Amino acid sequence: MLDDRLYTSLPAVGIARLVGCGEVTAREVVDTALAVSAGRDGALRAFTALWAEAARARAAEVDAAVARGVCLPLAGVPIAVKAIEGAGSPQNRRLVAAGCVPIGATSVPRARTGWQTYGSTDRGPTLNPLDPAWSPGGSSAGSGAAVGAGLVPLATGSDGAGSVRIPAAWCGAIGFKPTNGLLPARDRAGLASPGVIVRNPADALAYLRAVAPVPVPVPVGGSLRVVWTSSLGYADTAPAVAATALRALHRIARAGLCRLVDHPVRLRDPAPAWTALRAGTADAHTEALVQANARALHRVFEEADLLATPTTPHPPHGHDGPGTRMSVALTWAFNLSGHPAITLPAGRTPDGEPVGLQLIARHHADALLLGAAGAWHRT
Structure with missing residues (x-):
């Protein structure tokens, strides 16, 4: 062995x-x-x-x-x-x-x-x-x-x-x-x-x-443009979690591996649409929400190569459950939109809780996303 x-x-x-x-x-x-x-x-x-x-x-x-x-x-x-x-x-x-x-x-x-x-x-x-x-x-x-x-x-x-x-x-x-x-x-x-x-x-x-058949990633450098949001416009993200994820992104930018660009990210809360689609009860309101978020994300990716968020809005909860907190608040928008997404370890909050940095790329830019993750890992 x-x-x-x-x-x-x-x-x-x-x-x-x-x-x-x-x-x-x-x-x-x-x-x-x-x-x-x-x-x-x-x-x-x-x-x-x-x-x-x-x-x-x-x-x-x-x-x-x-x-x-x-x-x-x-x-x-x-x-x-x-x-x-x-x-x-x-x-x-x-x-x-x-x-x-x-x-x-x-x-x-x-x-x-x-x-x-x-x-x-x-x-x-x-x-x-x-x-x-x-x-x-x-x-x-x-x-x-x-x-x-x-x-x-x-x-x-x-x-x-x-x-x-x-x-x-x-x-x-x-x-x-x-x-x-x-x-x-x-x-x-x-x-x-x-x-x-x-x-x-x-x-x-x-x-x-x-x-899956995917192209070989090309080397990525500091020209990658990244938009940051701690909330996607609707999530109630804990300040310590947001600060930890943002510090990790700033370390990556200081290392010359990307540059941050300022662009508003205001999605609608995907909860009603996700729930309706999962239950098979989608209607015109569902489609309107999905399309509104698709347009907002399209505008983001016109200005940036990657979107960055904390992976979850709060740190790990205990074995009694999350209570009223929505652990999926920052992730399920991209199940609804279909964009590829990855989480990287971002460090810990002052209380020692692990935080993830979530990166999202354009549709079918999986190779670019993984190339960036490889370059940024353990920065």
């Missing part, structure tokens, strides 16, 4: 490089991933099931393919799978074809609950690896916790209102939602896009190349 510390420090692309050049086998990597997960997940509860036998069988197939000279871009990479997807979802089938090895299913909220930013297992709620007193977010709760804790370098999710971006932000990871429609939606309304949680932007790009 790999050394545990080496395994938990490697990005997915690093693991694939080692397996592909024969320095380690996929079986060795998967055995390490299973051992790390079995040893650490008892306290974390990120997984609802580990698929040890199936994972080892798949690892053997990867090793055999590598021995035949087959080039697998994600050879031997252990992944966690959001439980409500299963290993047979389109994105997971494509990841397996690229060489990934699913090792288990990750927690999601119980059905018919009033809030979705938590995870449930038969051993108790999923805990946040940064602080067990906090929720990990959701609904891709276990996926966020598994990546944040280093159990796997990549976990799949689905994002209908922020369900990839929120747990990534609260667990100190990176969460990416592609342009709606680039992958098959997981709901009739087309709001729920497949997505991924990783620790390194290069892994998000490798994921996207494995599951």
